Amino acid sequence: MSKAKKKPIFNVQKHSASRLHYDFRLEISGVLKSWAIPKGPSIDPAVKRLAVQVDDHDLDYADFEGVIGEGQYGGGPVLVWDTGWFEPILEDAATANSLLKKGILDFILHGHRLKGRFSLVKIKGKHRDWLLIKRHDLEAQRGVNITAESQASVLTGRTLDDLRKLAESGMLPHHRCS
Ligand code: MN
Numbered sequence: 001m002s003k004a005k006k007k008p009i010f011n012v013q014k015h016s017a018s019r020l021h022y023d024f025r026l027e028i029s030g031v032l033k034s035w036a037i038p039k040g041p042s043i044d045p046a047v048k049r050l051a052v053q054v055d056d057h058d059l060d061y062a063d064f065e066g067v068i069g070e071g072q073y074g075g076g077p078v079l080v081w082d083t084g085w086f087e088p089i090l091e092d093a094a095t096a097n098s099l100l101k102k103g104i105l106d107f108i109l110h111g112h113r114l115k116g117r118f119s120l121v122k123i124k125g126k127h128r129d130w131l132l133i134k135r136h137d138l139e140a141q142r143g144v145n146i147t148a149e150s151q152a153s154v155l156t157g158r159t160l161d162d163l164r165k166l167a168e169s170g171m172l173p174h175h176r177c178s
Helices: 096-102 160-168
Strands: 009-016 020-028 031-037 048-057 066-068 076-088 104-110 115-122 129-134
Touching: 020 048, 020 076, 020 096, 031 129, 066 160, 076 160, 096 104
Parallel strands: none
Antiparallel strands: 009 020, 009 076, 020 031, 031 048, 048 129, 066 076, 076 104, 104 115, 115 129
């Protein structure tokens, strides 16, 4: 019998900290490799989005939706903007981790809002700056602003404002920073 392989996690958390951004995460080598995308992902291949690599996160952070307490690092509401799994596109003996080290990783996303081929490409001469690019395929949509069209949580339908209000009224436990 073949061993069932667990599909690697992909997710995007919309996070209103000192600035709004989207945390894009891929499960690689047992952690969530993470990039903060100020303008959020795009499904238009003509639009390249800056993605600043940030600290790895634990796998169990992927589902977190709530409010990080004020005064903590990253304080503010977080919602799950997209979730699913991904397939790295690997050739020869490459692994997702070795390709990340080389500065280019191609993958197929299986999310609710982000689907099909994407690439993360490191900007030359930069330590942490990458570009997230939608590749041309049947899932690509020219001229569509996916983050404007879909603003609420893909899991609960809650907006950042909903989360803020729930936290203010004590309906939502505050969360430690992770
Ligand atoms: Mn963040």
